[in-house]
Amino acid sequence: MNRDSYQDMLAEVRAFHEKHRFHETGGEELTYRVALMAEELGEISSCVTKGKSKQALAEEVADLLILVMGTAIAEDFDLNQAFWDKMEKLSIRESRMINGRIRVSEFRDVD
Template sequence: MSSPNKDSYETMLAVVQAFHDKHDFKNTGGEEMTYRIALMAEELGEISECVTKGKPVAELAEEVADLMILLMGTAIAQDFDLKQAFWDKMEKLQARESRMIDGRIRVSEFRNS
């Protein structure tokens, strides 16, 4: 019998689900959305600090991983398929045009106003 691919999305999601179960997030406020948004904002602040203060890439990677875990946990808490949402969004993004705005590339739904 082959071992599961530890890098597969399904395996990673199962590990995050086990973490939620271990700490009973569902019944102890860990899956409440206002709280989760605050945690995500905190992680974005830590990511920003890594970039603006020139911290080592290993520290940046750890903070980005924290955000990824929170995102996956949000999919668990709100019972949606993040992998499918990713592919649906990428399909939309691939169809969009890009523009240079203030010297940086931007891919968005540009509206003529």
């Protein structure tokens, strides 16, 4: 196993889904997965606002990554390709300072 390989990470998440029979037991239902991702974002926010350790933050971010990868498995899309497609789009976007922070987006000026 190559711990730096996306494919190996994906295989681990897929094995976790199979071990717990997520497909048969509702663990791959999209609305449920979105709720779990929102819960993880709350835990990430708590790490930041409560000044928890980087290790605690890393663990919560890893939880979110596992959920995102599992959603790609559940919904049968190529997250690796989606990542590269999105990075290509982001690379040509402009950035702006908004309220003192940088923002990269598809800015639409409203008349």
